[in-house]
Amino acid sequence: MLNFPEQPKILTLSELTAGISRVISQNFASSFWVKAELAKLNHYPESGHCYPSLVEKEKGTVRAEMRGMIWANDYLRINQKFLQVTREPLKEGIHILFRALIKYHPVYGLSLQISDIDPTYTLGEMAREKMETINRLKKEGVYDQNRQLALPVLPQRIAVISVKTSKGYSDFMSIIKGNQWGYAFACYLFPALLQGDKAVDSILGQLNLIKELSHHIDVVVIIRGGGGDVGLNCYDHYNLAKEVAMFPIPVLTGIGHSTNETVVEMVSGQNLITPTDVAYFLIQKFHNLSGKLEQLAGVITDYALELLEEDIRRHGDLVRRLVQGTRLGIEDGSRRQGDMGRRLAQGTRLMMEEEKRKQGDLGRRLMQDAGIMMKDEKYKISRQSAMMGVHARQMIVKQDMRIGQAEQQVRLLDPVNVLKRGYSITYSKGKVLKDAAEAILGDEIITQLHQGKVCSEIKSKST
Amino acid sequence: MEKKISYTEAMMELEEIVAEIEQGEITVDTLSEKVKRASELIKICKSKLTSTEEDVNKILSDLKED
Numbered sequence: 001m002l003n004f005p006e007q008p009k010i011l012t013l014s015e016l017t018a019g020i021s022r023v024i025s026q027n028f029a030s031s032f033w034v035k036a037e038l039a040k041l042n043h044y045p046e047s048g049h050c051y052p053s054l055v056e057k058e059k060g061t062v063r064a065e066m067r068g069m070i071w072a073n074d075y076l077r078i079n080q081k082f083l084q085v086t087r088e089p090l091k092e093g094i095h096i097l098f099r100a101l102i103k104y105h106p107v108y109g110l111s112l113q114i115s116d117i118d119p120t121y122t123l124g125e126m127a128r129e130k131m132e133t134i135n136r137l138k139k140e141g142v143y144d145q146n147r148q149l150a151l152p153v154l155p156q157r158i159a160v161i162s163v164k165t166s167k168g169y170s171d172f173m174s175i176i177k178g179n180q181w182g183y184a185f186a187c188y189l190f191p192a193l194l195q196g197d198k199a200v201d202s203i204l205g206q207l208n209l210i211k212e213l214s215h216h217i218d219v220v221v222i223i224r225g226g227g228g229d230v231g232l233n234c235y236d237h238y239n240l241a242k243e244v245a246m247f248p249i250p251v252l253t254g255i256g257h258s259t260n261e262t263v264v265e266m267v268s269g270q271n272l273i274t275p276t277d278v279a280y281f282l283i284q285k286f287h288n289l290s291g292k293l294e295q296l297a298g299v300i301t302d303y304a305l306e307l308l309e310e311d312i313r314r315h316g317d318l319v320r321r322l323v324q325g326t327r328l329g330i331e332d333g334s335r336r337q338g339d340m341g342r343r344l345a346q347g348t349r350l351m352m353e354e355e356k357r358k359q360g361d362l363g364r365r366l367m368q369d370a371g372i373m374m375k376d377e378k379y380k381i382s383r384q385s386a387m388m389g390v391h392a393r394q395m396i397v398k399q400d401m402r403i404g405q406a407e408q409q410v411r412l413l414d415p416v417n418v419l420k421r422g423y424s425i426t427y428s429k430g431k432v433l434k435d436a437a438e439a440i441l442g443d444e445i446i447t448q449l450h451q452g453k454v455c456s457e458i459k460s461k462s463t
Numbered sequence: 464m465e466k467k468i469s470y471t472e473a474m475m476e477l478e479e480i481v482a483e484i485e486q487g488e489i490t491v492d493t494l495s496e497k498v499k500r501a502s503e504l505i506k507i508c509k510s511k512l513t514s515t516e517e518d519v520n521k522i523l524s525d526l527k528e529d
Contacts (some may be wrong), residue, residue: 303484
């Protein structure tokens, strides 16, 4: 016979679990406030119950993990309160402070029965995480990068990250497309989820796509609206905020909520809060350009007009001098020559008046053209007019020369001028003596000098 | 060829002309030509405000190449 040592006491499994159950209920009779990360929510819509997974991590590794449970009624109450305070639903990845009873079930084992969650703790945690994100971006030197990008002069090609059926998108598009000034924008929709946990990856995916098309895009807008203001915690997410901050194209945000500014909005090129304001902002950029063009057109018109007026005034001077010169010529010259001078002066004056009128016309036309600045025909006309101006000036110079010559001629022909130079006229019997053959010895002749006359007798002659 | 000028380029040229006119570097002889060019540039800029050259197909074809 083999001697067995004293038989150990053998329990059934249920006897053991009953023992564990007894120990736990005795030692953990009341509830505790516990803080942990909500790793998984595990909400079952059919029953309404939740079986969350609760963890504590240190540097990425799990130090403790327990199963929790929230009965359907508790879950409804807790989640509603949580949503009101944090503007986020209960979801994976958040830190919670909860009241729990330790429960032991012979089949399902150990779990924490959650009866309440304090949302203000989570709110504080979220604020702390947001600050961490901000500080990290600043430390990495990327916080201001997108804000420092200059918006393109003509922000015309727009990548829109939004949801096609959202009110925000339709508001934006109706303002952009329906602007009464006819400004043209090319908008490309990059559909993405805009709130909740999945929004981060969804928006990041579209941003990567836009980056590949960056040479077609002037500006990126992220617009959201009409979806209520819960689930915006995604815009404080480090990965998303960093991508926006470092994005090579300016990002404009119109996430449209009333709570605190999110990190994405802080680092975006410009946060305009609502989709309609983003649209108005872009239209305003076009207004500014249009205004600048009007201003430049005005400057050109003013200066061109000034230049033309000065030119017309110079022509007027020239005409006056020409007329004056011609008048002097008339006074000096013979009647015949004077006639010619008068005609010349009159002709010149008429011509100059015509030119002056044309120049005035040209000025007016130029002003009109510069104002309208559209029809090529008008420029042809103004060029022709300008050519006429040049032509007119050439004519004036030519006429000036002709008048000068005429004056010279008149002066040369005047007998007074001839006498002045020492020539004299000899009269015999009241007639001008031009030939010595006609002179008779002993006759008396009168010599007209420049000053006075002399009377003499012909003593000899030669032919 | 003129149509290919970008808004920024057109604007720069326009501002150059305005500066020349303002500084009195332009004579009546060249005025007409400058005003004509300035008008063209203003026209180009204005038309760029109200029309786009980009189309969705172009973007899509680029996307496929990538």
